[in-house]
Amino acid sequence: MSVLIIIFLTAIAALFAGVFEKGKFSRYISIIGLLVAFYVSFLPEAEFFNQYKHMFEYTVNAALFTKIAIVITILLFFLGGFSFSNHRSHQSELYALMLFSLCGGVVLFGFQNLVTLFLGVEILSIPLYVLAGSNKTDLRSNEASIKYFLMGAFATGFLLFGIALVYGSAGTFDLYKIHEFSMENSKDFMFAAGAVLMLVALAFKVSMAPFHMWSPDVYQGSPSLITAFMMSVVKISAFFAFFKVMTIGFQGITGEWINILGVLIIITLFLANVMGLAQSNAKRMLAYSSVSHVGYLALIFFGLNNLSAYNLAFYLFAYSLATVGVMMCLIWVEKLKRETSYNAFKGLAQSEPIIAVAAAVGMLSMAGIPLTAGFMGKFSIFAQAIETTPFLVLVAVLGSAISIAYYLRLIMVMFFPKESSFNTSERVPLTYNIVAVFIIIALLALGIFPDLFARQFGL
């Protein structure tokens, strides 16, 4: 709760800083505020903030995910500054909106009540509708904003209807009481229908096929930094909420929804990877890759054990770091070339080796090559699920086998030509190189010493 308040105050401060200066100032304020929030998230929760007993709980898992989301947001703020939007004069509002969205994420990490869940989802999403359209002169950005808003509204409708049905049968919004209800009344039809509707709504939010239709367009149309934010922080928040609702609230009726989820996973893995293969634009390819990762992640629902939440956190952290690494490269290329087709990346490794290596390590991590964090993440999820559903794991493996082809394509374009196509004398700013080195080290360190993460986050 105190973390939430600090982030909220930081957002307000960043917003008002825009009155005095154009963006730079509010960026520093945001980073400092987030660092404070990161520090506070390690402290035990003060008694004063602990009185919202049945609305918000700051559990170990909530703390873990909060830390991850804050780290990723800080990294993204380090990258901020250009290519953010073509309206340089309105930078501070964008930082503030990202922070408000992060507030929604933190609410989702700690919700204990379906009302809080709904609030969290909305606080997370509404700033994003604006952020997606922040490149006001770009048609694609406007399209992204409208599309995201309409689809988000649909998802909200499903979510509310689902919550209503659940409330109608269980008579409570409290997650743990719903848990007890589900354990006792496993045959309640209305309750199960509510669960399935909520599943659909949350599948919309995490962009799981076939409810992913909005995401490639939105991810492509939004300014790249916002896309990176959506792919990482928003995905972490929405997926953890998804995980918590389904595994705690509807644990008793797992049989009712698990098969639906299995089908969704198969569709997601197949569709996203095949579509990713067909793309000629790197940003769109990454959008499909982002959808496919939801497919691997959702395997976490099979063969649950007491390490599942930790495995989920590990995978999401690895994936988000990798995303920041690749998107950073993309932001730079987009700034110089004004486009993001594969050819735009030609020979990047010759002129900017550090960020090219960061992107390559990121993509190898997404593909699950050993010695990167992505491999350990995939490994632990597969090892957990293989006992109960070997078939789904096989599908996931085939999916990642397809995915390697499109990641490789981008790496090849960056590394294989001997001449660089970047003829300008402009070099990446120092902050980019710092973030790149951080990402390379973090991905390799987590891949080689997987326990590092557990120790760092108090497990």
Place this chain on the structure above:
Amino acid sequence: MSYLLLTLLLLPLVGSAVVFAWKNPASKFLALGFAFAQMFLSFYMLANFDHTVTVDGVLQYEINYPWSQFIKSNLHFGIDGMSMLLLLLTNILTPIIILSSFNEKPGYRNTFYGLILLMQFGLIGVFTSLDGLLFYIFWEVTLIPIWLIAGIWGQENKKIAFTTKFFVYTFVGSLFMLIGLIYVYTHSASFALTDLYNANLNASEQTVIFWFIFFAFAVKLPIFPFHSWQPDTYTYSPTQGSMLLSGIMLKMAVYGLLRYLLPITPDPILGISGQIVLVLAIIGIVHGALIAIIQNDSKRLIAYSSLSHVGLMVAGIMASAILTVNGTLMIEGGEGALVQAFAHGINVVGLFYCADILYKRFKTRDIRQMGGLAKAAPKFAVLFIIIILGSVGLPLTNGFIGEFILIKSIFDYSKLAAIFAGLTLIFSAVYLLRFYGKAMFGEGDDRVLASAEDLSGVEFSVLTSLAVFVIVLGVFPQPIIEMVNSSLKFIFSSMMN
């Protein structure tokens, strides 16, 4: 003593980091220095290696540290005779391969040497790890450097296509192996090798696992229907890439077959699976050899000859394995395969290098356009024929003893199979001598021959050192056979119960 192994493992990694960082044309000497240090270290370890121990004490130089509290996997390394042999192969060939590139044009050369050393690190990890997950990780670590070598320095107009094909093929193969290993792991206490051996799997589970794990090895070797990446990759990679791939990297799969596949899943070998593999391997032998005969591209010819030779190794291993699970302990197939793996490594590196030398003289890989070089380059003619005869398997060369043991072990299983497998001896003589004859004798392009030079210093030293191995191991193969004996006995006897 375990510090020796730790040094052996980490030296190439440190070397590759240093070479990567040092952007200087002289970095090639540094890389060579690291490779030589590594070679002498492994000779030193060989000198202190105890060959005479019994089955129980085969592991030496063990390192064992806990790795992760969530994954029951340890950083467990150690060497037995089989590992020792392949370590030697790696550490002898790496300096030779580095040396062989000394005459190439510079151009990001420090990256090139850094990648070779990184590859060496991965290979040593594969050959020494005693933990399933570690094995898989190192198995993949070797893939990235070789892919970059092939991609950055490969033939310009083809490289996107063939490198993608190569990477996707091998990556898919290894993913299946990973799934197989994870499944075994969920039924055993940990990823430790002995636990994997003792996992309680029923026969049908074992059959599925067998094919999953086999698929990875089949792609890497490659075995007959999974080989379509191989000719392209061997042809269009830079020569050093082809040498690394065929000389050392495919031995990872021979090693994996013996160390992982056979002991973890002995049951399917008793059924029909083992026989299917045997048949596929023999088809590969004949198929590869027949295509090599009609091949005019020199590197492609070597690629198909490699397919044929590898098929023989797998056939030998499977023949002995089938006999063993049926109740008669036979280790000859494994012995022959390992001896042949060592010999094939030396020979194929030599063949690729000779093809490279010919390419430099004639500016073409088409053997129909070559001819008459023997007059202009007599030193090359002598060393080339030694390498060729080694590959053909002439008695008193290193190729002979392995092929002999392999064909004998196949003969013990089935006479018919041995007849087909034995065709490799005849066919390899046909295509390799045709290759030699076309390139070295007959009519050649006079302008080329007038300006053709004999071997340069680098070329001479590389080919001589390879030729020495061809002859010495041909005359005196016994140490190699003794080295692998006890570890093979352990592996094959563990299949019996």
